[in-house]
Amino acid sequence: MGREWTIQQVARAAGTTSRTLRHYGEIGLLPASRTGTNGYRYYDEGSLRRLQRILLLRELGLGLAAIGDVLAARVREEDALAAHLALLEDEAARIARLVRSVRRTLAGPGTGEGFTVEEMFDGFDASRYEEEVVERWGRAAHEDGQRAWRELGEAGRRAHLAEHEAVGAGLAAAAARGDAVEDAAVQELVRRHHAWVSVFWTPDAAAYRALTQGYVDDERFRATYEAFGPGTAGYLRRAADVFAQRALT
Structure with missing residues (x-):
């Protein structure tokens, strides 16, 4: 062998x-x-x-x-790569729209120019993660999340993003102060985070633990939370474990 x-x-x-x-x-x-x-x-x-x-x-x-x-050799690798080249070109165009979207956002406050929610989110494509979401959580979770995002409307989307920023900043500040994850104020932030997630899908104790562990293990999501402050992803994971034990079991 x-x-x-x-x-x-x-x-x-x-x-x-x-x-x-x-x-x-x-x-x-x-x-x-x-x-x-x-x-x-x-x-x-x-x-x-x-x-x-x-x-x-x-x-x-x-x-x-x-x-x-x-x-399985049902499609030549060259043909598959040619098809992928077309996808890359589409992705390049999407990235270009993202760049324009961010530039409009940065320019708006200084110039007094407004922008629509469509302009603000031009180029964002949640369907890019469809396969991964379906694999981890099931087709229903993906479809429910997509429907919930559409139904939020412009004001709801802005409020949803603002809530995530507020919770992330609060957790980063608590982590920097060395607050215990069991503290009531920290647990209130985690409750808000769970509620923020539940707009799209309501995780039970095991799923919420797995989700927040993913924030630590997956570099994409870890970067999102570490942007609030070093150690925020791990701090949220530990605080979420306490919340799951107390509130979700």
Whole structure:
């Protein structure tokens, strides 16, 4: 038997999660080379090479179905990349709209010019994360979130964003002061955060813990909270654990 690695070892080395690898296996994208009598999945060198290709194609922006076609040779890699080039060009145009949107926002206060909510959010595309949301939380969670965002309206969207800024700033200040996460004032901030999330989807104790752990583990979301102040993501996670224990169980 050649060299092989456990699912935890592979996930850690590849910078992904065991959950993702199991999902890849369930859809036939990355079968384990064998499953032990203990139920653990093991991967050999061939599996690692296949995972490397999957992650490369994911980095290039191909969806899982398209990657499956490439790996099964139902679609030539050159054709898949050509299709992806068109997607990249669309993404470049979207980024350009984002740049214009931010410039309008920055210019507005100084010039007295107003802007519509459509201009403010031009270029933002929540559907980019559809596959990830569906994988983690289910199709209903994604559709409910999309519907809730549309139904908020212009004033509601502004208020929602402002509430997140206020909660984030409050948590960062509490973390900087060294306030205990059990403090009533901190727990009130966490309650507001849970309510902010619940506009789109109401997480129970386990889901809220998993969500806030994601703020620490996922560099995209960690950067969002660390922008309020160093350590804010981890502080929120610890405070959310207390809140989940007290209020959600």
